[in-house]
Amino acid sequence: MPTLNETMGQYSELFMLLAAGTYAVAFIAFAWDLAKSSKTLRAVDPKAAAAAAAPVRIPVAAGLGAGAADRAGTDVSGPAGRAERPSSATGGASHPEEPAAGQLADPGMRYGAERRVPARVAVALTVLGALIHAAGVITRAIGAGRVPWGNMYEFLTTGAFVAVAVFLVVLIRRDLRFLGTFVIGLAIIMLVAASVLYWTPVGHLVPALQSYWLVIHVSIAVLSSALFTLTFAMSALQLVQSHRQKTIAAAGADKLGFMRLVPNALSLENLSYRINTVAFVGWTFTLMFGAIWAEKAWGRFWGWDTKEVWTFVIWVVYAGYLHARATRGWTGTRAAWLSIVGYLCVVFNFAIVNQFFNGLHSYSGL
Numbered sequence: 078m079p080t081l082n083e084t085m086g087q088y089s090e091l092f093m094l095l096a097a098g099t100y101a102v103a104f105i106a107f108a109w110d111l112a113k114s115s116k117t118l119r120a121v122d123p124k125a126a127a128a129a130a131a132p133v134r135i136p137v138a139a140g141l142g143a144g145a146a147d148r149a150g151t152d153v154s155g156p157a158g159r160a161e162r163p164s165s166a167t168g169g170a171s172h173p174e175e176p177a178a179g180q181l182a183d184p185g186m187r188y189g190a191e192r193r194v195p196a197r198v199a200v201a202l203t204v205l206g207a208l209i210h211a212a213g214v215i216t217r218a219i220g221a222g223r224v225p226w227g228n229m230y231e232f233l234t235t236g237a238f239v240a241v242a243v244f245l246v247v248l249i250r251r252d253l254r255f256l257g258t259f260v261i262g263l264a265i266i267m268l269v270a271a272s273v274l275y276w277t278p279v280g281h282l283v284p285a286l287q288s289y290w291l292v293i294h295v296s297i298a299v300l301s302s303a304l305f306t307l308t309f310a311m312s313a314l315q316l317v318q319s320h321r322q323k324t325i326a327a328a329g330a331d332k333l334g335f336m337r338l339v340p341n342a343l344s345l346e347n348l349s350y351r352i353n354t355v356a357f358v359g360w361t362f363t364l365m366f367g368a369i370w371a372e373k374a375w376g377r378f379w380g381w382d383t384k385e386v387w388t389f390v391i392w393v394v395y396a397g398y399l400h401a402r403a404t405r406g407w408t409g410t411r412a413a414w415l416s417i418v419g420y421l422c423v424v425f426n427f428a429i430v431n432q433f434f435n436g437l438h439s440y441s442g443l
Contacts, residue, residue: 085220086279090272092213093234097268099206100241100261106199107257111335113195184344186251196254200245203261207245210238220279226295227282229275229431237267240303247307251348255339259310290370298363302423304356305395308349309420312413315345319410346412350402353416357395364392387426394419 214235217225225231244260247253282291319342321333331337339345367388368378379385398415401407407415 082220082222082279085216089213089217089220089279092209092216093268093272096206096210096213097265097272099202099209100265100268103199103202103206104258104261104265106195106202107254107261110193110195110199110254111258111338114193114335114338184340186253186340186344186348188252193254196257199257199261200248200254203241203257204245206261207238207241210234210241214238217279221281223282224292224295226299227286227291228277229427230271230277232295232299232427233267233271233275236299236302237264237271239299240264240267240306243300243303243307256307256310256314259313260307263306263310288370288373290366290373294363294366294370297359297366301356301359301363302427304352304359305420305423308353308356308416311345311349311352312416312420314339315342315349315413316410318342318345319413342409346408349416350399350412353395353419354399357392357399360392360395364388383430384426387422387430391419391422391426394422 214225217231217234221227221231226235240260241264244253244256314336317333318336318339321331321336322342325331367385371380371385372378394415398407398412398419401415402412
């Protein structure tokens with residue numbers, strides 16, 4: 078007869094499977110939103126272009142004669158004393174809830190008045206998936222009798238949950254639904270990789286991990302990694318958006334219509350920089366608390382273990398990114414590539430160092 082620990086472990090695996098399925102449907106809804114909005118915006122373009130060529134009506138001051146109006150070059154047709162202003166910032170009239178030709182999403186990433194049903198459905202499904210995912214993490218913790226991040230399977234499943242949770246929290250203040258396809262896609266990959274490559278049965282921790290520093294050190298590392306996941310997605314989008322903007326400026330052709338839902342490259346870069354700053358502070362504490370834990374467990378703060386070295390390498394890469402952008406003027410694509418390189422180092426540290434390099438931090442559970 079299975080024990081309580083085994084039963085909770087089985088429930089956890091079931092919840093993880095259900096969460097992955099829910100995320101998959103949310104991923105499809107986010108992708109549908111991008112595709113549908115792209116078609117809608119392309120249909121608006123001809124109307125906006127025609128309206129941009131139409132004369133602009135402005136109010137005429139009382140007592141101004143027709144001759145004076147002609148001299149001023151204005152069109153005074155329409156109701157007397159009333160201005161008919163263009164509905165878009167580009168000067169062309171368009172549907173009040175849709176951007177005009179070539180117009181990007183709100184650079185401030187605020188919620189507009191448009192009703193994007195697929196996006197709302199996708200967010201609702203993401204919330205449902207996160208709740209199921211949380212149940213999986215909690216039942217894993219109950220089954221293990223400890224915090225659920227003692228091996229690669231637990232770290233990856235918890236990390237995926239935190240990444241989705243951070244995305245949903247940021248959605249409260251910023252309209253980052255355009256990131257949904259990428260964030261949820263990464264969460265699905267993480268859950269599948271955890272179940273297929275890194276699955277580990279519920280078990281006890283090795284003696285070195287049986288410490289309250291596990292909660293402090295690893296929780297901050299998970300949160301920082303989740304923030305780095307967000308900035309990775311934003312930096313990748315920044316590169317695509319920058320290329321798109323240059324193509325439009327040079328040839329006037331727009332082959333990536335779905336990117337109109339995404340803010341311009343500069344807005345993406347600025348928000349990514351701010352989030353990376355917060356994540357870097359968290360990673361600094363991860364490095365510091367890891368050193369303190371190492372002294373408690375092994376009697377030394379630093380031993381040039383492979384895991385320690387790569388944790389420091391990640392810190393150096395992101396420190397270089399922040400310094401280069403703030404003081405050396407490394408903006409645009411160079412900053413985006415530095416952010417992506419930093420995240421690739423995070424992935425290497427987790428997927429390769431934990432699994433293939435021997436050392437005191439070999440806690441993969443495999």
